[in-house]
Amino acid sequence: MDYQTPTSAEDAARLLAQEGAEALAGGTDLLVKLRAGMATPSMIVDLKSVPRLRGIEHDAKGWRIGAATPCAEIGEHAELAAAWPGVVEALQLIGSTQIQGRATLGGNLCNASPAADTVPALIAAGAICEVAGVSGERELPVQDVITSPGKNALARGEFIVGFRLPDPPKRSGDAYLRLIPRTEMDIAVVGAGVALALDAKGVCTHARVALGAVAPTPLLVADAAKALIGTKVDDAALESVAAAASAACKPIDDKRGTVAYRVKVAGVLAKRAARIAYQRASAK
Amino acid sequence: MAKHHVTTTVNGDSMEFLCSTEQTLLDVLRDELFLTGSKEGCSSGDCGACSVMLDGRLVCACLVLGVEAEGREVETIEGMAEGENLHPLQRKFIEHAALQCGVCTPGILVAAKALLEKNPDPTEIETRYWLAGNLCRCTGYDKIVRAVLDAAAEMRATAEKGAGKKSKSTKRPETASA
Numbered sequence: 330m331d332y333q334t335p336t337s338a339e340d341a342a343r344l345l346a347q348e349g350a351e352a353l354a355g356g357t358d359l360l361v362k363l364r365a366g367m368a369t370p371s372m373i374v375d376l377k378s379v380p381r382l383r384g385i386e387h388d389a390k391g392w393r394i395g396a397a398t399p400c401a402e403i404g405e406h407a408e409l410a411a412a413w414p415g416v417v418e419a420l421q422l423i424g425s426t427q428i429q430g431r432a433t434l435g436g437n438l439c440n441a442s443p444a445a446d447t448v449p450a451l452i453a454a455g456a457i458c459e460v461a462g463v464s465g466e467r468e469l470p471v472q473d474v475i476t477s478p479g480k481n482a483l484a485r486g487e488f489i490v491g492f493r494l495p496d497p498p499k500r501s502g503d504a505y506l507r508l509i510p511r512t513e514m515d516i517a518v519v520g521a522g523v524a525l526a527l528d529a530k531g532v533c534t535h536a537r538v539a540l541g542a543v544a545p546t547p548l549l550v551a552d553a554a555k556a557l558i559g560t561k562v563d564d565a566a567l568e569s570v571a572a573a574a575s576a577a578c579k580p581i582d583d584k585r586g587t588v589a590y591r592v593k594v595a596g597v598l599a600k601r602a603a604r605i606a607y608q609r610a611s612a613k
Numbered sequence: 614m615a616k617h618h619v620t621t622t623v624n625g626d627s628m629e630f631l632c633s634t635e636q637t638l639l640d641v642l643r644d645e646l647f648l649t650g651s652k653e654g655c656s657s658g659d660c661g662a663c664s665v666m667l668d669g670r671l672v673c674a675c676l677v678l679g680v681e682a683e684g685r686e687v688e689t690i691e692g693m694a695e696g697e698n699l700h701p702l703q704r705k706f707i708e709h710a711a712l713q714c715g716v717c718t719p720g721i722l723v724a725a726k727a728l729l730e731k732n733p734d735p736t737e738i739e740t741r742y743w744l745a746g747n748l749c750r751c752t753g754y755d756k757i758v759r760a761v762l763d764a765a766a767e768m769r770a771t772a773e774k775g776a777g778k779k780s781k782s783t784k785r786p787e788t789a790s791a
């Protein structure tokens with residue numbers, strides 16, 4: 330197995346285009362798979378030496394997070410946490426302190442687990458991926474990346490360079506909640522991310538609701554967003570959000586939860602996350 | 614594929630080794646550099662027995678490739694004591710009997726030291742969350758958490774004394790310890 334450390338996006342794309350090449354960011358998914366024999370690449374392309382994949386910046390277009398920035402570093406960024414608290418609380422849920430030191434947003438998304446914690450929060454926030462490949466760069470909304478469990482929409486040679494988040498509008502807020510059977514170190518039974526914005530009168534003008542672990546891919550639930558828009562996020566609206574979220578689920582039965590349980594909990598978490606997002610929006 | 618020649622810093626000393634891509638940093642520390650303090654519990658990131666510092670961040674050495682250590686700084690349990698002088702955390706672990714078989718201990722000590730560097734005065738809850746990725750199957754966590762909090766208190770008192778000597782003024786009045 331070969332190991333390469335390209336220092337430019339062009340070199341990284343050229344290497345990743347080769348047969349048997351696999352990208353490495355924090356390795357917290359990939360090294361587990363290598364050890365288990367579930368991944369057998371002939372070349373590992375370590376993306377961490379490409380400067381554009383590291384760090385957090387703010388410019389006229391909003392926020393940009395390098396795809397290979399470790400979660401521990403993102404979690405320490407106070408301004409980003411103030412702007413997008415739901416995204417940051419989602420990424421801080423990943424693993425232990427040790428896993429936080431390595432795990433990245435690019436890895437969490439490209440590993441394409443239906444239960445990946447950052448994905449519903451990023452989808453709700455409207456995050457866009459900057460994708461680089463041998464024939465140039467393109468943009469891809471986060472909700473279009475995961476196509477089925479373990480599969481993503483990137484072509485051979487393509488990889489994620491960074492994530493773009495807009496500046497949150499006035500009176501807006503986001504939140505992410507997940508249910509796990511323990512208090513730490515487990516995989517989500519359900520995850521729910523909500524982002525919304527209010528007008529001066531406190532009426533919801535924009536909303537996005539996304540769910541994880543309740544279908545083969547994370548879901549953007551348009552009906553749940555519709556249930557919020559035009560309301561003051563009162564109890565009746567929250568009940569409609571819960572109903573729409575539950576209706577969108579197509580979950581599996583496994584040791585972490587039955588179909589009925591996941592469907593029910595998805596509604597409860599969507600409602601609670603919407604309430605937290607509303608409180609955050611009202612406080613701004 | 615030929616082996617990689619890696620130059621790295623371990624506990625402040627420059628070191629070189631040869632490794633294949635497949636070898637993790639944990640494999641390299643134990644099998645190439647014979648630093649066997651870091652333990653292998655699971656090799657899947659779940660137990661924390663292999664905890665080391667990599668460029669100042671706490672990580673699982675079992676989830677880092679050995680070749681990734683090129684040009685970087687690694688700190689392991691072997692760098693914790695200064696010669697015969699144990700680190701306060703190590704002394705407190707002995708005092709509180711915070712270990713039995715000891716397999717989890719090096720990882721917990723490295724992780725606890727990282728916590729106290731970031732937060733010299735953690736609450737019990739903060740300590741428990743910080744150490745959630747370090748599993749112990751024999752001692753139980755109470756003694757471990759108490760040892761860490763006690764070491765933290767001692768280290769704060771020592772730091773205050775040191776600062777007091779330099780500035781000849783004590784910020785806080787002496788408080789009786791419970």
Ligand SMILES: Cc1cc2nc3c(=O)[nH]c(=O)nc-3n(C[C@H](O)[C@H](O)[C@H](O)COP(=O)(O)OP(=O)(O)OC[C@H]3O[C@@H](n4cnc5c(N)ncnc54)[C@H](O)[C@@H]3O)c2cc1C
Nearest residue numbers: 352354355356357358359424433435436437446488489658
């Ligand atoms: C003990 C433990 C606990 C965990 N807990 C959680 C949890 O609570 N929630 C959760 O969601 N996950 C959890 N995980 C899974 C994992 O930590 C996350 O999915 C993490 O974000 C993966 O990021 P990484 O950088 O380590 O990925 P890597 O292992 O480096 O990569 C994962 C996959 O993505 C590809 N890839 C990586 N970066 C890019 C890129 N920029 N462009 C294209 N492809 C790329 C790689 O080729 C690989 O196939 C846990 C893992 C462990 C070991």
Ligand code: FES
Nearest residue numbers: 654655656661675
């Ligand atoms: S051996 Fe590395 S976490 Fe268990």
Ligand code: FES
Nearest residue numbers: 713715717749750
């Ligand atoms: S003392 Fe045996 S595992 Fe902790």
